[in-house]
Amino acid sequence: MLIATDSLKKHPLAGALVTGESEEEVVFLLEQLKKWLPSAVTFMTIDFSTRLEAGVNLVFPNILVQKCVFHAIQLLTRGLLKEFTKIKKEYLLNHIKEWKALRKYTLSLEKDDLTAELSPFQFNDVELAKEIYGKLRCCVTLQDSQQIEQALLSLFSTPLFNNWEGKRVFASKYEAIFAKRNFTFSKKSIKYIVPMIYKGFRAAIREIRKKVEEKKSRFNKAKYLVLMNPVNMKPYHRRKLRKYLKEFPWLRPYRKLLVKFYYQFRVPPEKRVSLSFLSRLISDASHTWLKAAVQTLIEHEEKVFRYQCVSEKFPKVKYSKSIKVVNESVNKLVSQLYQTQCGMRTLENIRMRVSNRLDCPIIISPALVEKVK
Template sequence: MATDSLKKKQIAGALVTGESEEKTAFLLRELKKWLPNPVNFMTIDFSTRLEAGVNEVFPDVILQKCVFHAIQLLTRGLIKEFTKIKKEHLLDHIEEWKLLRRHTLSLEKNEQINVKSLFKFDDVEFSWQIYSKMRKCLFRKDPIQIKQELQSFFSSSQFNKWNGKRMFLSKYHEIFKKKNFKYSVKGITYIFPKIYKAFRAAIREIRKELEEAKSHFSKVKYLVLMNPINMKSHHRTKLRKFLKEFPWLRSYRYLLVKYYYQFRLSPEKRAPLTFLSQLITDTSHPWLRSAVQTLIDNEEYVFRFQHVPELFPKIKPSKFYKVVNESWNKLLNQLYQTQCGMRTIENIRMRISNRLICPTIISLNLLEKI
């Protein structure tokens, strides 16, 4: 769909089977015939196929890459990056705690487990070592020796470094306070299962902290991506709170805010978009890498709107020539996807004529499918 951004009306449309250089040129050739005046300025998105079609039909046109798509391109790349980070540092971490729990249950049932694969996260591996040493103490035959070795282990520097120490010891002492159990041949049959349960309660508490962090991260990532202009006071309050919990997100927020402000600065004050390369690391998501490189390569086209007053003095500054108006494209897609569908040419023409007030053509490939 081609629209006149300044007059806010549709110029021409085409129903095609897909977006390609050929289909774009198909519409633009007809558009060139219908327009009374030459096309000097055109706003498109970042599709290379669309750009190739424009260059074929209008080789001398001044191109503007859509500002909305420029922002969307980077934020989508960052969403992919944050999702990747969430999986690697939170979801995988939580899954390892669950795996440790399953390992302990299997061992207590005398089942075989795969001990060759070490845990990826240090705190899970350390908890596994704590469990193994504690289990080794419980393998002694003499109940008094078991008690002494456990007490010695609980006072060791290794145990004191364990994050689950506080919860474990509180559950451990409850065994003897509530039920009045003692280390004896009969008593250990009741004590051992409760010691194992105390260990699992400790690692469950650690896992819950991670699950809470996961929930917070899901909220903060969208606040990090928000345009400062659209933020209200409660958004800023929440963002400050979550950035204290995830301080490493500050660098992403700083660079993204800097990017947003480039669209408000004059060409003389604007910084080159090469600063966006600071978002990239060796392990960054391919979408983010591609987005940053695309924006750097198309920087001139993205900020072309800043030079419109110089190029076309008679045109008043407007936000409409900065962006692609996709509302009519969405309308056509909705019409085509309805249950009634567009099953005949007459049906197509009738449905489109009721919604659009511009010439619309249908590609031959689509006609063959009807």
């Protein structure tokens, strides 16, 4: 459905039930709107749809087009969310997957599944844990129990083991085998000790994996704080953001540039800077959504900030914040009506109910009529 709204009066002017937001359907609504309006249209606020803009340019070629500020901010923040999700997958989710893969691999080896294969790990700590596990297996597969004990003690004194993050958990599990269960290295007890050593190793890597999962959880909270408009932030938001930026310092450049972007909407035109600084947000490896968002904002910069010169262009028009955003409240009314779905069995019923709810004329696109036949 397409709806045209009076930005100053904040009231819908007309709407159309259409097959989609195509250029043809936009032209259909605007042509009808042009006939109904008592005066010429000089200024219009739209979102970043190219089809919508093409339709507007065909019907109203000489008007000033304002790109919705809300959609401009949404465009960039959605792109950044996609970028953060990509980063989370690469550095956190893949990290967790590797820990799980290592655990599965160790279980396969202990079941004598010689077909188990494992590709090299991306993360150094997982690769280190794999190397330690390999050395543990070399130790516990020795024939003599005393040799196993000596080999393990030698391993525990190596820099490789001492630099391992899971050392503390593994050491506590290893000591518990002998302290709590009163085991000693002997030919009889070795068959019980070895499985517990393996379990101790898996307990250690599970603990490390939990830390990564907790970090992922904190990152999920951090990314939304990074995207927040400073104007809307409360003191506790700022405290949390500072805390998260210490943990994820690589988020600082994103935050700095985003704050600068938000600031451009609060300063007068003479103090505003070009949005070209947003290009620093992207690289060759960036998510395509973020690249597209930055490129779109830079290309349409003049139209995004056109609301700042309304007073100069139209001295008789009293400035209103509503001219810089598309009125989304009308869409909420339509959504509420759709959820009830009372009597919406035919296009005519839908047209009548939406028209009554919005208090404006609603027309039906011929293409839609043809489609539902």
